[in-house]
Amino acid sequence: MLSSPNEDRAVSITTRREREALVLSVSGDLDIDSVPPLGLALSSAADDGSGPVVVDLSGVGFADSTTVNVLLQGHTALGDRLRLAAPSPFMQRLIGMIGLDSALPVLPSVDDAINAVLPSGPSS
Numbered sequence: 001m002l003s004s005p006n007e008d009r010a011v012s013i014t015t016r017r018e019r020e021a022l023v024l025s026v027s028g029d030l031d032i033d034s035v036p037p038l039g040l041a042l043s044s045a046a047d048d049g050s051g052p053v054v055v056d057l058s059g060v061g062f063a064d065s066t067t068v069n070v071l072l073q074g075h076t077a078l079g080d081r082l083r084l085a086a087p088s089p090f091m092q093r094l095i096g097m098i099g100l101d102s103a104l105p106v107l108p109s110v111d112d113a114i115n116a117v118l119p120s121g122p123s124s
Contacts, residue, residue: 012059013037021052021114027059030067038067042074042082053078054113058086063094075104085113 011028024041028034038055045053055071075082084106087095095101107113 011035011037013041015041018054018110019114021054022049023054023056023110023114025056025059029062030060031062031064032066035063035067035070039070039073042070043077045081046074046077051081052083052114052116053081054083054085054110056085056110057091058088060088060091062090068094068098068100071100071104080105083107083113083116085110 011026011030011034013027014025016023016025022045024038024045026038030038042053042055053074055074071082071084082104084091084095084100084104086109087106095106100106105113105116107116
């Protein structure tokens with residue numbers, strides 16, 4: 001019998017407060033069946049506070065278009081508070097191929113993402 005392809009790459013999302021930021025550490029393979037907890041975590045972060053929300057992508061082995069959609073929805077809800085950090089090699093390639101880094105800040109480490117001073121929106 002064949003095992004499920006995601007069996008050894010089950011998704012795990014752990015949250016922690018680090019300085020003024022909420023850090024969501026994501027690991028595993030994200031697809032249409034496994035990405036909803038990330039969406040819920042981002043939605044909850046939008047409802048529950050201020051300060052940066054950092055998604056640590058260092059443990060993500062695979063992601064599909066539903067993951068990209070969830071991240072973009074998170075950006076809609078969180079605005080400049082959302083930062084992607086430490087993308088795994090797979091995520092770096094995906095982000096580069098689709099140009100996600102033109103819509104969302106992508107930083108090399110969680111520390112960089114927490115400390116980043118991002119440009120504010122256009123001034124009047």
